[in-house]
Amino acid sequence: MTKSYTSLNEIKNEIAIGKITVLKLVEGYIGNITENARLNAFNEVFAAEALEEAKKIDARIKQGIAGKLAGMVIAIKDNICYKGHKVSASSKILKDFTSVYTSTIVERLLAEDAVIIGRCNCDEFAMGAANENSYFGHVKNFADETRVSGGSSGGSAVAVQANMCHAAIGTDTGGSVRQPAAFCGLVGLKPTYGRISRHGIIAYASSFDQVGPITRSVEDAALLLEVMAGPDEYDGTLANNEVAEFSKNIKAPGKKKIAYLQEALSSPGVDADVKNTLVTYIEKLRAEGHTVKPIAFDHLDYMVPTYYVLAMAEASSNLSRYDGVHYGYRSPAATDLSSTYKKSRSEGFGKEVKRRIMLGTFVLSAGYYDAYFAKAQKVRRLIREKTDAILQEYDFILVPTAPEPAFAIGKQEKDPVVTYLSDIFTVQASLTGAPAISLPAGNNSRGLPLGLQLLTKHFDEQELLNFSKYFLEL
Numbered sequence: 001m002t003k004s005y006t007s008l009n010e011i012k013n014e015i016a017i018g019k020i021t022v023l024k025l026v027e028g029y030i031g032n033i034t035e036n037a038r039l040n041a042f043n044e045v046f047a048a049e050a051l052e053e054a055k056k057i058d059a060r061i062k063q064g065i066a067g068k069l070a071g072m073v074i075a076i077k078d079n080i081c082y083k084g085h086k087v088s089a090s091s092k093i094l095k096d097f098t099s100v101y102t103s104t105i106v107e108r109l110l111a112e113d114a115v116i117i118g119r120c121n122c123d124e125f126a127m128g129a130a131n132e133n134s135y136f137g138h139v140k141n142f143a144d145e146t147r148v149s150g151g152s153s154g155g156s157a158v159a160v161q162a163n164m165c166h167a168a169i170g171t172d173t174g175g176s177v178r179q180p181a182a183f184c185g186l187v188g189l190k191p192t193y194g195r196i197s198r199h200g201i202i203a204y205a206s207s208f209d210q211v212g213p214i215t216r217s218v219e220d221a222a223l224l225l226e227v228m229a230g231p232d233e234y235d236g237t238l239a240n241n242e243v244a245e246f247s248k249n250i251k252a253p254g255k256k257k258i259a260y261l262q263e264a265l266s267s268p269g270v271d272a273d274v275k276n277t278l279v280t281y282i283e284k285l286r287a288e289g290h291t292v293k294p295i296a297f298d299h300l301d302y303m304v305p306t307y308y309v310l311a312m313a314e315a316s317s318n319l320s321r322y323d324g325v326h327y328g329y330r331s332p333a334a335t336d337l338s339s340t341y342k343k344s345r346s347e348g349f350g351k352e353v354k355r356r357i358m359l360g361t362f363v364l365s366a367g368y369y370d371a372y373f374a375k376a377q378k379v380r381r382l383i384r385e386k387t388d389a390i391l392q393e394y395d396f397i398l399v400p401t402a403p404e405p406a407f408a409i410g411k412q413e414k415d416p417v418v419t420y421l422s423d424i425f426t427v428q429a430s431l432t433g434a435p436a437i438s439l440p441a442g443n444n445s446r447g448l449p450l451g452l453q454l455l456t457k458h459f460d461e462q463e464l465l466n467f468s469k470y471f472l473e474l
C-alpha cells in the first residue's frame with residue numbers, strides 16, 4: 001500500500017531528496033488499484049502507458065525541466081476525451097468508442113507533466129448522485145463499502161479516497177464533483193461557469209457542465225484550477241478573465257461575512273449529524289471573529305425542480321447525437337433508418353438517461369414549453385438575482401454539501417426523486433454559475449465523511465481558496 005500524500009508539495013519534497021520517484025508512485029497506485037478493484041472506481045487503467053510516462057517525467061525532473069504537475073498522478077472521469085483512449089460516459093451506447101481528439105484540459109495537464117493513470121467510473125452521462133446509474137456497475141465508498149460513492153463523479157472521488165491516484169478530475173453539472181468529494185472526505189471544486197474549457201468533455205447540460213478537481217488539499221485544487229483554466233479557442237463560453245497563480249497566491253483571509261441558509265438547520269430532510277457539523281463550524285467561525293448570520297432563501301424549494309427541468313431539456317438535445325449512426329452502439333436488430341435510431345437508443349441508453357431524455361423532450365415540446373422550460377429559465381434568473389444580492393452583503397454562503405452522508409447502496413433505486421433531492425444544496429452554484437467548493441468537515445459517529453460547501457461571487461476563486469485553506473485548519 002503506497003502512502004497517501006496530502007499535497008503535491010509533499011510528493012515533490014520526497015522526490016527532491018530521492019525518497020521516491022514518479023515511477024515508484026505510479027507502481028504503488030497501480031498496486032492499490034489492483035488491491036481495491038472491488039470498489040469499481042476505474043473503467044480502465046492505463047497502466048503500461050502511465051509507467052512509461054512516469055519514467056519520462058523522472059528524467060525531466062532530473063534535467064530540471066519538468067512542469068508544475070510533475071509527480072501528480074491523476075485519474076480522469078470517463079466523460080473526458082483523451083485521443084486514442086476509450087471514453088464511454090459509463091454508457092453502453094459509447095462502450096467501445098475511442099476519442100478522436102484530446103480535451104483541452106487533458107492537454108493542459110499533460111503539458112505540465114501530470115500522469116494520467118486511467119478513466120473513472122461515473123453515472124451514465126453524468127446523470128445521477130450515487131454512481132448507481134453506470135453501465136459498469138456502482139462504485140463503493142471506501143469508508144463503508146455498503147454505501148455509495150456519491151455521483152456522478154463517484155469513481156473519481158473513490159480513486160482519490162482509496163489512494164489509487166493522487167488527484168482526480170470530475171465534471172460538475174448539479175453537484176457531481178462536490179457531492180462525491182463530500183461523501184469521500186475530499187476537497188471538490190466547481191469553478192465559475194466559463195473558467196475551464198469543456199472542449200472534449202461529453203456534454204450533458206451545457207449551460208451547467210463544468211470541470212473540477214477532486215483533491216486532498218486546497219493547494220492541489222488551486223494548482224489544478226490554474227493549470228486547467230483560461231481561454232480556449234475551442235470553447236466559446238469561456239471568459240477572458242485572467243488566470244492567476246491561485247496556488248502561489250493563497251494567503252490568510254481577513255475577517256469575513258458569511259451567510260448560511262437557515263433551512264439547512266430547520267429542514268427535517270437534513271440529517272442530524274450534518275446539522276451538528278454545520279453548527280460546530282458556525283460556532284468556530286464566530287469564535288474566530290467572523291460574522292456568521294442565518295438567511296432565508298425563499299427560492300430553496302424551487303432550486304431542484306428548476307435545475308432538473310433545464311438540465312433534462314439540455315440533455316435531451318445534447319444526447320440526440322447518439323443515433324446509432326454517428327456514434328457508438330448500433331443495434332444489430334435495426335433494419336432501416338428509423339429502427340436504427342429507435343433500437344440503438346432504446347438498447348444503448350440506461351433507464352435514468354432515457355427518463356431524462358423523455359422528460360427533457362416533454363418540457364421542450366409545443367404546448368408545454370412555456371409552462372415548464374420558459375418558466376424554469378425565469379426562475380433560474382430569480383435565483384441568480386437573489387444569490388447575487390446575498391453575495392453583495394456577504395463574502396460566502398455556507399451550507400452542507402449534501403443533506404446526508406453517503407447512503408446505502410440500492411436505497412434510492414425505486415424513487416429517483418430521492419436522488420434528485422440530494423442536490424438541494426449544490427444546484428444553487430450550478431444555476432447561478434457561481435464557484436463553490438466542498439470541504440471535508442470530519443466524520444459522523446459511523447465514520448462516514450461529512451462535507452460543507454462554500455459558495456462565492458463569480459470569478460472569486462482566489463478568495464474562495466484562501467478561505468477554504470483556512471477553514472480546513474479550523
Ligand SMILES: NC(=O)C[C@H](N)C(=O)O
Pocket residue numbers: 126127128129151152171172173174175176177311423
Ligand atoms: N451531473 C451532476 O452534477 C449530478 C446531478 N445529480 C445530476 O444528475 O444532474
